[in-house]
Structure formats: structure tokens, C-alpha cells
Amino acid sequence: MTLRINGEDRRINSDPDTPLAYVLRDELGLKGTRIGCGLEQCGACAALVDGEAVLTCSTPAAVFEGREIVTVEGVSALPEGRRVQDAFVAQAAAQCGYCTAGLVVAVTALARAGAAPDREAIKQALAPHLCRCGSHPRVLAAAEEALS
Known part of the structure; x- marks a missing residue:
């Protein structure tokens, strides 16, 4: 199986049923994609897939074949x-940092959509992402700064 990740075609040796987050981390060494819950309920595993934030910790890698995947490591090229x-840096929007990669991916997806969402739309887009450290106000401030 071949996946297009961060602009490169990558030959994958993992079983096609292996969740994408595990392939990214374990086979390809892209450790920015985090595995928090393993059930796609915390958002730490988000990657851009064809420009949209997609949770990847339980969806088989084979589902992503033929799609453009951008991990948090590739986001800076956009x-x-x-x-x-x-x-996120200017607003000190990370505390422990575990959820930050998924949040950056989600806000990048909003930015790529080209709209200027209001605070409620941003909150809705970030609803699948959990931050246990309480950085929500700084994350919202960072999102509003980046999307304005």
C-alpha cells in the first residue's frame, strides 16, 4: 500500500487494517500525531486528509490510500x-502540549477552508478535541488570531 503523506508517496508495510495514526507513528516515525484515547474521541490523532481535519487512531490506513495526508509535521509547509x-506560539496556546498537534491541524483545516468563522463556529470545529490542561481560552485566542 502507498500513502501520500506530507507531499511524498510512502510505501507502507503495515497491515492495511492498522489504524493510520499507528502507521504514522510506528512505521514512519511521525510522532506529532498523538494517540490519546484510541477511539477517535479526543482529537489528538488529527491529520489533514484532503484538506479536512480527520481523526486517525481507529480508521484503517487502507481507507486513506489515494488521499492527500498532511500531518502536523507537514503543516508548517502550508x-x-x-x-x-x-x-499558537504568540498566544501560549499549549500547556502540556499533548493535544496541541490535533488542535493545530483542526485550526489549519478551518484556515484552508477560507472562511472567517466566528467564535461559535471555531468552538464547534474544535469540539472533537479535548484539552485536559485548561488551555481552551488561549487556544480560542490563537484560532481567532490565525483566522482573522
Whole structure:
């Protein structure tokens, strides 16, 4: 199986039923994609797939064949992604940092959509992402900065 990840075609040796997050981390060494719950309920495993934030910790890698996957490691190559990362730094939007990669991916997807969402739309887009450290106000501030 071949997957297109961060602009490169990568030959994957893992079983096609292996969840994409595990392939990214274990086979390809892309450790930015986190595995929090393993049930696609916390958002730490988000990657951009064809420009949309998609949770990847339980969906088989084979589902992503033929699609464009961008991990948090590849986000900085996107103009929107760089802007989002800069806003997260400026707003100190990470505390422990475990959820940050998924949040950056989700806000980058919003930025790539081209709309200027209001605070409620941002909250809705980030609803699948859990932050146990309480960085929500800074994450919202970073998202608003990056999307304005």
C-alpha cells in the first residue's frame, strides 16, 4: 500500500487494517500525531486528509490510500499552517502540549477552508478535541488570531 503523506508517496508495510495514526507513528516515525484515547474521541490523532481535519487512531490506513495526508509535521509547509502555528506560539496556546498537534491541524483545516468563522463556529470545529490542561481560552485566542 502507498500513502501520500506530507507531499511524498510512502510505501507502507503495515497491515492495511492498522489504524493510520499507528502507521504514522510506528512505521514512519511521525510522532506529532498523538494517540490519546484510541477511539477517535479526543482529537489528538488529527491529520489533514484532503484538506479536512480527520481523526486517525481507529480508521484503517487502507481507507486513506489515494488521499492527500498532511500531518502536523507537514503543516508548517502550508501558508495557513505556519500562520496557525505562529498564533499558537504568540498566544501560549499549549500547556502540556499533548493535544496541541490535533488542535493545530483542526485550526489549519478551518484556515484552508477560507472562511472567517466566528467564535461559535471555531468552538464547534474544535469540539472533537479535548484539552485536559485548561488551555481552551488561549487556544480560542490563537484560532481567532490565525483566522482573522
